[in-house]
Amino acid sequence: MIDITDHFSDRSAGVRERVRSALSRAGRPADDAILVAVSKGQSVGAVQAAYRAGQRDFGESYVQEGVEKIAALDAADAVWHFIGRIQSNKTRAIAERFDWVHTLDRERIAARLAGQRPTARPPLNVLIQVNVGGEPQKAGVAPHALRPLAEAASRLPGLKLRGLMTIPPAGLAPSEGLAHFRRLAALHRELADEGYGVDTLSMGMSHDFEVAIEAGANCIRVGTAIFGPRS
């Protein structure tokens, strides 16, 4: 019989250890970063095993799949992060079921999420996705368009603007990745200095979370390094 719990704990413990080392190299406290376990493409069983091993933050990229896992896990203390592209006809399910959104990039979506957030729940935590690399096909606001969106999102009841997120272009060398992450960290610091009250910098995935932590990430989104390949 395969014990998936043990198998899972090994991976997640290893990732946690690497996170701690990266934080320590950066002179930061061991608990200074949230590890979001990206469970898209993974089974409900894998999510349950992760939960049993102590994992609480989970990330999903597809609304329907996420909603099903949230219901299946049914754990009041689990924290669900929506990290996929937001289609306007799917905002209601995101606003009702998730705790965080990492991929806000349009004012119209911000308004929909805010209006659809149930008043009985705390405000939805939102991160603005920034297309730091200026890639044509990529989601996210251009750095010059960040201010107006931050301004709008921070004024909407139902939302709480918490910070920024980015996904670097594929195939960057570690030094280029570091420069990319540092640009997002600088934008984040500017917003903080301007009084936006932001405290979360979401950057880094399985292949580059250590570099992201070096640049100041305090929320990393790790899928395959924890769960193995996706189906």
Ligand SMILES: *Cc1c(COP(=O)(O)O)cnc(C)c1O
């Ligand atoms: C899938 C995904 C991840 C996790 O990617 P891994 O390489 O499996 O760690 C992180 N962030 C976003 C936005 C994703 O879509």
